[in-house]
Amino acid sequence: MSTTSGAAGAAYDVAIVGTGGIAAIHARDLAELGERARIVTAVDTDAGRLDDFSRRWSVPRTYAALESMLEFERPDVVVLCTPPGLHTGQALTCLEHGVTVLCEKPPALSLAEMDTIIGAERADAGDGRFATVFQHRFGSGAESLRRLVGDPRLGPPMTAVCHTLWYRPDDYFAAPWRGVWGVEGGGPTMGHGIHQMDLLLSVLGPWRDVSAVAARRARPTDTEDFSAALVTFDSGVVATVVNSLLSPRETSYLRFDFAHATVELEHLYGYDDASWRVSAAPEHEDTVAAAWAEGPKGRGSGHAAQYTALFDALDAGAPPPVTTADARDTMELVAAIYASSFTGQTVRRGDLGPGSPFYDRMNGDGAPWAAAKETEVPA
Template identity: 35%
Template sequence: MSYPAASGAQSPASKPLRVGIIGCGKIAINHVHALQAIEGVEVSAVVDVDAQRARAFADAYGIRHAFDDVDAMLSSGIEVATVCTPHPAHEANVLAAARHGVHVLCEKPIAVDLDQADRMIAATDAAGVRFGVVFQRRFWPAAQRIRAAIDEGRMTAPITGSVIARFRRDAEYYAEPWRGRWDTEGGGVLINQAIHHVDLLLWFMGPAKRVFGRIATLAHGEFIEVEDTAVATIEFESGALATIHASTTFDPGHGVQVLVSDRAGNTASVLEFPEGTGLTDVWSVGDEREYRDPYADAFRAGQPFDIPIAEIHGGLVPYHALQIAEFIDAVRNGREPVVTGREARKSLAVIAAIYESSKTGMPIDLAATRSAGANAVTTAA
């Protein structure tokens, strides 16, 4: 299934849809650009625990109201909120939105554990508000092309796949107080960076059944306590098999490849290189053959492999724009968004199982964690 074209259209007579942003840090910039480009949407309020940051953000983007209290912002007449806070604050903010009857689009990861995710899904269901989670890399044409090939039967269900994520993150990146700690980030390379690519792998390959994994802090132990490296195998309900290798220790970073292949040998991948940019590097589907080697191209051209975080985010703005417009369209038309809380829970379930597997040394069966409400991650027999 591919996504419907994103649309920001509204009926001309309707009044502006008021939107508020929770958390005025780096990724909130992508949200405000995306929202302010949608016809009939007004970003009318922002909130941050840091009042000065909220005020400065509001002034920079011409937003009327700045708050330092989430409940006050949510009762200021907004109909939609987007959550751009660190991970452990996602649950409280989504629950607050549900309490106020406000539709809510939350940044990834949905949460830091499945209990939180299930409470968020249950609360938004009960309140009758739309709940979406940002996985804007699904909107890359290279990713949509693979999903469309599967939907159209040009590829059958993949039987094997891989995520190879080779990031560079350094002490400066982790100097931000919430990063690098279990209680404030909820994990490392898996839950923060590679979750996007785990989401793509699951979107292409279907439901995961069993996970076996190992995490470690191999290079960055002086400044982080979470994992900088992870390896895992995934067995799918279909019988398909995949691997994940993710690390923030590469210097320079070499981006991420998500590759899938079907029984007939049709093979396709999305390469994120440089970071923030998604392209097709392997396309061998039916008689079609396309190959690109962006590493060699960048090396020959003397281009840096790593680009600053702000530029990575800048490259993602068009895809945030597509997903945010799609969410607004879902709200306006009373339908589910394409990436619901339940959909976003799937990548968290796999990552939580890798963490658990690494702790216990055992494979983890995902069956018991599948439905919202069944929270336990169980060790496979």
């Protein structure tokens, strides 16, 4: 660990594993934090890509393998920017070395893998912890909204909308790990809408049951390219959740209807304060406006916001957000959407334990369209 201190706390040594496009976003946002953090090493099996990344971001040491890096380095945080199918094995390696992990979404391919990570974190006798990149939790708008849940000025939550309507053309899936259950874990439900669903859960709390449909309508994938779900929460709130890669006008849209106000968030890949809109019932305009004005302002939802929260937690000796329990809740909702879609049954929280095929794989015994393809008779 670095012994120097930045203006807002200790300075942290960071290792980046996987140096593709998302790694550049992490590096850029870490650079925004100044002396709070520094990338001391990077890992990639692609030597050319690794060299380009290290030159661009002035990374002093590079390695071709995670195990080799951990043999010679002791970073404070290892950031996993690799394809999803590698996350669990790499996370376990880091935790065995007592190193804290920040992992890109999805954190694992299944609930079974997620529970393996949780078990390794609990068994770790050192300081290693596991956190997932769900940066939308950390913008000031999301913090303001969470503070107001239960506030009588907004009233109780009634219903919600959570739509991730994105567009990915066929050539997006040229990468061999995209659109494949065993490597990516799922389609837009798992790999894209998971961000908005995680934010939804962070606001509304525990969900109770899910009824859903999923389909592969157009894209050359094994996974779905569309899903829609009705999610009922313990509070009685019902949310509509739609995830799509078929939507030319892209948007990420969340709406929370409270008894006295509607709070909306519309953005694409990240939001700022201007992305939020609050509409009050006429008789509650003054009190709702005052309630929203009390919340924090000026912090967007980028990776820098989550890194700041991560380093603040490490300063305090606290578990870094988002914890394994938080991530598992979101992963269980994803698994339930798939299970309901493929079985035609309502799935309750807690149904998908060991023994369920959807515990071991997001597609369970196989997507319905896969079975249909297998039974087709060649002309």
